[in-house]
Amino acid sequence: MRYNDKELQALSRQPAEMAAExxxxxxxxxxxxxxxxxKLVVNFLFYFRTDEAEPIGALLLEHCRVIHEEPNSFSISFLEDPERKYHFECCSEEQCQQWMAALRQASYEFMRRSLIFYRNEIQKMTGKDPLEQYGISEEARFQLSGLKA
Known part of the structure; x- marks a missing residue:
């Protein structure tokens, strides 16, 4: 996938959901x-040299696996190339667990599944589709049938 460098740099300057050395x-x-x-910003994981303001790289957190490795460490690999792993070492097991949870929830697919789940729960409770007021209730991307198990 191709990205515009200026847009990525601008995104990397946005407030982060999480950031740490x-x-x-x-x-x-x-x-x-x-x-x-x-820095975790939306569904991108940016990484920087500790003394520089511009990122040296970014990982798009889609179709990836976050796996707990040794104590205080985890890895990110991508489904299309599972052997290509990025390893991260944290200061504590607690920090490691926090990062893994945040990274697993950062993907568009996770957010989409959450939206569909809560949409259905609200619909059960109220009898109304909460997306109807926005005119998007019939869009395929918000349908349960589009989910893969």
Whole structure:
């Protein structure tokens, strides 16, 4: 997928859902752990050199797996290339769990599933479709039938 560099840089400056200095090791063989400022903004995970304002990279958190590794560490891999893993080391197990939870909830697909779930719950309670007032209740992306198990 291609992105506009200026738009990504602007997005990286937005308030982060989470941000911290973590140890990070890229997917290349022989890669070593380096301290990086890591910022979660919407469904992008930006990483920066600790002394620079511009990101050196970004991961789009779609179709990915977040896996707990050794104590205080986790990895992110992508479904199209599961061998390509990014490893992160946290200061504590608590911080590790917080990051993993936030990353798992950052994808568009997770947000879509949550919207559909709560839409159905509200509809059961009130008998009305809460999306109807916005004129989007019939759009395919908001239908339960579009979900994959």
């Amino acid at each position: 973590l140890g990070m090791r890229g997917p290349k063989k022989g890669s070593v752990v380096k301290r990086r400022l890591v």
